[in-house]
Amino acid sequence: MASITDPNTSVKFSSAMEEINNKLLKTYGEIIDTTTELSQSHRNFVKSALDICIKNCEDDEIIFEKIRTLKMDLEQKSTSLKEKQHAISKVMDEIQWKEMQKDDIIQKIQKLKDEQAKRKELIESQHKENKYKLKNLQKSRLIFQNNLGMEIRKILAKTQLDKGEKLQFVFRNIKPSDHNCAYVVTMGIKDDGSYQIVSSDPVLECLPALESQLQETNNLPAFLAKVRKEFISRARC
Template sequence: MASIRDYNVVEQFNSRLEEIRSKLLDQAMGEVLNDTAIELCQQHRHYMTSVMDTCIKKSKEDESMFESIHAYKEDLKERTAVLKEKKTRHIEVESEIEDKKHHKELLIQRIEKFKKGQVKNRELIQSQNKANKDRLKKLNICKDVFQKHLSLEIRKIQGEKLQFVFRNISRKDPDIVHAFLLRLDAEGVYHIISCDPPLEKMAHLELRLQETNNFPAFLANVRREFVALYSGAKK
C-alpha cells in the first residue's frame, strides 16, 4: 500500500476527487438546468397561450370593430342616399310650390281682370239698358203720335222685335197693310229684319237711322216710301 504522502498518490487522489466533483457538479447542474428548462418551457407555453388568447381576442375585437365600421359605412351610405332623395324631393316640392304660387298669382290677376271686366260690362249693360229705355220711351211717344196722325200700329213680336204696321197708305184701299220688322241689339243699334212690301231705299234709310238715331224721321221717310209705291213719286 502506497503511502498517502507519495506525491503521485496525492495527485491521483486529487484528480479523482476533481473528476467526482465535476461529475457531481455536472449532474447537479444538469438537473438544475433541466428543471429550469422545463420551468422556462412551461412559462413560455403559458406565455404563448396567453399571447394566443390575447391575439384571438384582439382579432375578434378587430373583426367586430371592422364589422361595426362596415355596418356604419353602409348605414351612412343609406342615410346619405335617403338624405339626397329627400333633398331632391324638397327641391321638387319647392318648385311645385313656386309654380302653384305663380299660378295662383296669375289666377288672381285673371279674377281681378274678370271682375273689372264684369264691372265694365255691368256698367255698359246698365248704360245700354238706360239708353234702350230712353229709346223705348221715345218709341212709345212716337207710337202715340203716329198712331193718331199716321194710322201706325206698333206690335211687340217674340224675340224683342217690333213690327210697325202702316195703314191709309193707298187711297183706293186704306186697309192694305204695309209693315216692317225692327230689332234693337244690345248696343242699341237699330236693324231692319224684313219689309213688306219691299222698299228699294230701305237699306239706305236703315243706315241713316243708325247714323242719326232719329227714329221719328225714319218712320216718316218709310211711310213716304210706302206712299210713293202708289203715287209713282219716289224720293
C-alpha cells in the same frame, strides 16, 4: 504527499471523483431544472402573448366589422338624404308651379271680374238706351197714331232662330183710293241696342239706306216719317 500505491489514495481519489461527479450532476440537474423552468415560462409567455394576439385580432375584426357596418349605414343614410333632398326639390318645384298657377288663376279671375263689370256696365247702359228708345217709340207712336193714323203692333218670334220681340209699324191713309190699305215696316232691337229693320210690305228698295241713317242719327220719328213718305211715293206711282 501520498503515494499512488497507497490504497487510501485510491479511495480518496474515488471519493473525490464521486464528490465532483455528484456536484456536476447536481449542477447539471439544477441547470436542467432551470432550463425546464425557463422553457415552461417561455411557453407560458408565448401562449399568453398568442392568446393576447388572438384576442386583439378578434377585437380588431369586431372593430373592422363595426367600421364596415357604420360605413354601409353612412352610405345608406347618404343615399337616403340625397333621395329626400331630391324629393324636397321636386315638392318645392311643384309648390312654385302651383303658386304660378295660383297667380295665373287670380289674374284670370280678376280679368273675368273686370269683363263682367264692363258687361254689367254695358248692359246697364244698353238698358238705359233701350228705355230711352222705348220712350221714344211711345212718343212716336202717339204722334203717328194721332196725326197720321199709324198703328204699332208687338209680335213675338215664332222660331228659336228669330229671338226677341219685334214691332210692326202699320201705316194707313197712304193710298188715296183705299185709306184702310196697310203699309207695314217690321223692326227690332239688336243685342247691342241698335235698331234692326226686318222687312217692309211692300218692299222699299231704299230701306237699307234709311236703316243706315237711323243707325247714325238714332232718330226714330224722322226714320218713320221718311218711311211713310216712301210708302206715299210708291202708292202714287
